[in-house]
Amino acid sequence: MNYSIIQLFIFFGVVVLGTVLTRALPFLLFPENKEIPNYMKYLADILPFTIIGMLVVYCLKNISFTKTPYALPEAISIVVIIVLHIWKKNTLLSIGGGALLYMVLVQYVFV
Amino acid sequence: MQTKKAALLAALPLTLPVFTGYLVLGTAYGILMNSKGFSLFWILLSSIFIYAGSMQFVTIALLAAGFDPLGAFLMTLAVNARHIFYGISMLKQYRGIGRLKPYLIFSLTDETFSIVCSAKVPEKVEPKWFYFFISLLDHLYWITGSLIGGILGSMLHFNTKGMDFVLTALFVVILINQWQQTTNHLPAIIGIVSAIACRLIFGPSNFIIPAMLMILFCVTVWKAPLERGNKS
Numbered sequence: 383m384n385y386s387i388i389q390l391f392i393f394f395g396v397v398v399l400g401t402v403l404t405r406a407l408p409f410l411l412f413p414e415n416k417e418i419p420n421y422m423k424y425l426a427d428i429l430p431f432t433i434i435g436m437l438v439v440y441c442l443k444n445i446s447f448t449k450t451p452y453a454l455p456e457a458i459s460i461v462v463i464i465v466l467h468i469w470k471k472n473t474l475l476s477i478g479g480g481a482l483l484y485m486v487l488v489q490y491v492f493v
Numbered sequence: 494m495q496t497k498k499a500a501l502l503a504a505l506p507l508t509l510p511v512f513t514g515y516l517v518l519g520t521a522y523g524i525l526m527n528s529k530g531f532s533l534f535w536i537l538l539s540s541i542f543i544y545a546g547s548m549q550f551v552t553i554a555l556l557a558a559g560f561d562p563l564g565a566f567l568m569t570l571a572v573n574a575r576h577i578f579y580g581i582s583m584l585k586q587y588r589g590i591g592r593l594k595p596y597l598i599f600s601l602t603d604e605t606f607s608i609v610c611s612a613k614v615p616e617k618v619e620p621k622w623f624y625f626f627i628s629l630l631d632h633l634y635w636i637t638g639s640l641i642g643g644i645l646g647s648m649l650h651f652n653t654k655g656m657d658f659v660l661t662a663l664f665v666v667i668l669i670n671q672w673q674q675t676t677n678h679l680p681a682i683i684g685i686v687s688a689i690a691c692r693l694i695f696g697p698s699n700f701i702i703p704a705m706l707m708i709l710f711c712v713t714v715w716k717a718p719l720e721r722g723n724k725s
Contacts, residue, residue, distance in 0.1 A: 389560055390535065396562045397552050398542045400569025401576075405601045408580030409587070409594075418584055425712070428680050428719055429582045430610040432708050434668045435684030436575075436701075437603055441661040443697040455655075463662055467669050476669075477510045480662040485655040 451492035459484040500622035503615045508630045511604045514660040515631060517653050518546055519638020525553060526639070527646040536643040540636045544600060548572050574702050579606040586610075590621045600628040602635075604660060611667050679719055683711045 385393070412418050418426075445453040463480035470476070519540065526536045543549050551572055555565050579601050586609070587597055601609075605628050612627070614620045642649075672681055691704040712719060 385556070385560065392562050393556060393560070393565060394535070394539055394543065394552070396566040397539075397548060397569050400566050401543055401545045401548055401573050402599060404570060404573040404576035405580060406598050407577055408584055409598050412584055414588065418588075422581065422584060424716060424720065425581050426584045426586075428712050429578050429708075431671055431675065431680035432684030432687075432712065433575075433578050433582065434607060434611070434664055434671060435681045436688040436704055436708065437607065437664045438661065438668055439685060439688035439692060439704075440575075440603075440701065441664060443692055443700070456661075459658065459662070460665055463665050464669060467666055473666055473670075474506070474509060476666050477659055477662040478513075480665070481513070481656065481659040484658040484662075488655040489652060 455484055455487040455492050458487060496617075496619050497622050497626075499615075500618045501626045503618050504623055504626035504630060507608050507612055508627055508634070510659050510663040511608070511631045512634045514604065514657055514663065515546075515634035516638040516641070517656040517659075519635045519640075520642035520645075520649065521653075521657075522546070522549055523639040523642020523644070524646055524649065525550070525642075527643050529553060529557075531643075533640070533643045536639050537636065540639040541632075544632060544635060545573055545576075545602060546635070571702065575603075575705060576601060578705060578708075579603075579610075582606070582610055586620070587624070590624070593621050593625045597624055597628055600632050602631065604663065605631045607664055607667050611671060677719065679715065680712070683708055683715075687711065 408422075412422065442453075442456055445456050447453050459480050462483055463476050466479055467473075467476035522540070523536050526539075539549055539552065543552065548569060551568065552565070555561070555568060580598065583597075583601065583606070587594055590597065597609075608627050608631075609624050612623075614623050668681065672678060687707040688700070688704045691700040691707060694700070695703050
């Protein structure tokens with residue numbers, strides 16, 4: 383890639399600007415001195431419970447049920463995480479155990 | 494000083510899954526940037542100031558495609574649109590937080606958001622410092638990871654395949670916790686079903702914005718039952 387320093391600064395700069403904008407927009411629209419409308423308060427209460435589910439799907443967006451390994455590593459690991467978490471209620475154990483199992487599955491079992 | 498230390502100690506264990514995930518993904522990013530001929534300066538600059546995992550990877554692809562700042566800007570808005578939901582969700586919690594607020598907003602990544610929106614602030618810990626340390630630690634993990642990748646580059650041969658699944662696991666566990674904390678599961682179901690439906694219709698790279706619109710539509714249409722369920 384042959385870019386000048388100026389071009390790179392512009393390029394990275396617009397990406398920084400765009401990212402900051404998406405993070406700051408709600409706070410810019412409703413600054414400290416402005417009353418948050420009831421509808422926005424409602425969204426603030428309800429959205430966290432919907433977004434985490436969306437994020438899980440986002441993480442799994444590239445899996446395929448029609449091609450090998452048919453999303454089996456993901457499915458098996460998530461089932462184990464759910465069982466482990468309901469059973470032991472230990473966040474780090476559920477996350478660590480699930481991720482370790484997934485690594486073993488993709489590196490040794492479904493290669 | 495004592496209150497800050499308490500906040501740091503409360504924040505630290507919650508960020509451990511992010512530590513693993515960011516170190517692995519950050520290293521992968523550093524290695525990739527290094528292989529494209531970028532110096533540590535650009536790796537650091539982008540991990541400190543862009544600080545958005547998927548977008549940083551997309552930036553490499555955009556640079557390879559040619560110099561198009563406007564296109565890159567619009568692409569950034571599209572890829573990061575989901576952040577708008579995080580901001581809306583934190584509007585109340587981050588109100589009146591003072592001089593730390595700009596940094597908390599700047600560093601609101603998927604992972605940091607998932608922790609600050611769901612973790613209970615322990616007693617005797619000031620919320621603002623609790624949120625600050627979660628945000629700062631995650632940010633430092635990401636920077637450290639990309640530095641390791643940038644310095645060691647292709648010398649690393651440890652097979653990390655699948656290790657980034659810690660972040661998926663983190664979200665799954667938060668989802669289970671939320672599910673057990675509430676009696677009304679409609680919000681979670683709306684989120685999952687909207688995302689799956691839009692993923693199937695629009696494909697893996699263009700589904701988040703439609704999913705966000707569908708979620709917004711559903712929670713607006715079902716505002717009354719959702720509010721009733723939330724209070725009980």
